[in-house]
Amino acid sequence: MPDQDKDTINLQVSGEVGKYNSLPVDYLVEIAKNLQTLLQTLAKVNVSEGSTIDLNNFKIELTGFKAGSAVPQFSFTHRHQLTLNGDVDNQRELVRQKFDELVEASGKGDFIKVRELYPDAYRRNEVVDGLYNFVNSFGGSPVNVVSVKQKKGKDNIVPLYNIRPFAKEVRDRLVTPVIENKELETIQEVSFKKVVTTYRGDKKINSKTIEEYSDKQASLSLAPDMIISRTHIYHLFGSLRCLLEKEDDYYVMTCEILDLVGTGSTIEEAEQSFAEEFEFVYNRYNTLPDAELTKRLQSIKTILNALVKQVDAYAHA
Structure with a gap:
């Protein structure tokens, strides 16, 4: 140029x-x-x-x-x-x-x-x-x-x-749509909570929280110990605190500390979107030297590398 x-x-x-x-x-x-x-x-x-x-x-x-x-x-x-x-x-x-x-x-x-x-x-x-x-x-x-x-x-x-x-x-x-986090008026907005765990042999593959909501907005705190994308499983040293929100028929999964957002018309789609964002950011930040990242992004990179214990290849059936 x-x-x-x-x-x-x-x-x-x-x-x-x-x-x-x-x-x-x-x-x-x-x-x-x-x-x-x-x-x-x-x-x-x-x-x-x-x-x-x-x-x-x-x-x-x-x-x-x-x-x-x-x-x-x-x-x-x-x-x-x-x-x-x-x-x-x-x-x-x-x-x-x-x-x-x-x-x-x-x-x-x-x-x-x-x-x-x-x-x-x-x-x-x-x-x-x-x-x-x-x-x-x-x-x-x-x-x-x-x-x-x-x-x-x-x-x-x-x-x-x-x-x-x-x-x-x-x-x-x-653009990734972000729904404003609003305070809940009542805890009765969440009708029930069910956790489904999937095993392959004796190995835990996935743990998924299934939520049913009333017509009003509701939110739930999630803490997955692994992130599963379409190609990899990211095993974490500890649980990653996330927020799952619903407004009308729309779901948003966010992790404020990592600036990550996943969205979808179902909980599964929101989780998959979140996993793809996690994978992209993890790989992208680790290809860039710290000098090319702001202090905030350097902090996120440090948190990601401290959080991820092991990465295994994986493909959805």
Whole structure:
């Protein structure tokens, strides 16, 4: 990728909208609003927990407009807000780097890369929503992120990568729905609890909690001692405290300490979704050096490695 100014984002809008080297005001406002929201979201989820941030430092301003076709130039605001222990310039450089990685992967249709950049559901949900709104700001107009350099007194526009919209169905596959945890009004909302244990020979294969619920929302604390995905069994040194919730006909299994969420229309589907998230995060974090993880993710990686005693190959019948 050619060198670019880390303080600015140049967007070249072509097609019918940009053919007169101008942009409608409402169109420009929508782009700017969604770009700023995405940048502020990336600041929230990427800047280390050891640094303080002020999201006002990630507001943007229109600082230029180039011809060929229409190229609005956005820059981080010059109105710095001081923070106690945060280097604003370094924070902005990190956010710009994450912006380029995320939007370039999306433009190539590499949504596996998007998932790898944000494997934990809580961060990924917010990032994907911001990304979806931004890349779909342009309608059907072709858009590139470009670098603008002066060459012989003229602007030399160099395309860096494309911005392409993606369908709501893709967004829904990347996002893990999270149901708000609400206090129970009465314990009578849970009608009964039954634990079913499966053995193969004399070896315990699985222990599953089956729940029947009333029409009202209910929640239950679970503590599995193994996580079973479609390919592996993760034996744990101890029980993993999780929360199983139900709202209407929808089930959510969460583990707050690991930032993991599994969902499904049945308890079994929620548990399987949770197991797949567990497996993905366990493998992903252990392929990355600590230097590429925030302090929070380093802590999760440490907990995962301390929790998993043994991993066995396994395939569902």
